[in-house]
Amino acid sequence: MRKILVLIFTLISFNCFAVEKTTTFTNEIFNKAQLEGKTVVINSWEKSCTTCKRQIKILDQAENEFKDVLFLSFEQTKDKDIAKQLDIDYWTTIVVYKNNKEVHRSIGQTNKAKIYELIKS
Structure with missing residues (x-):
């Protein structure tokens, strides 16, 4: 019984870290932005990755500021x-x-100041 409870707790814990994000990259959007000379920031993520979740929070803030x-x-x-x-x-x-x-x-950067510096420079 104890093993079952540990397993259930572990599965619930992993779901708490899941990222709520969808794919927004398409070749059409990317190529158009490149032709227009825009700055483009691309983020690769995985829904159960805790580092990805931290990056997404920072990039969501950056999207509102940049x-x-x-x-x-x-x-x-x-x-x-x-x-x-x-x-x-x-x-x-x-x-x-x-x-x-x-x-x-x-790769793996979760420092907001450093991520912002990448975008600015």
């Missing part, structure tokens, strides 16, 4: 074709594009 930046995201395990296209191997990857070029790539 009105001229396009924020796109995708779920790493579901959207493997996007991950392959962008050469992203890890769930917690943030990639910044400016003027049609990748200018920054960060």
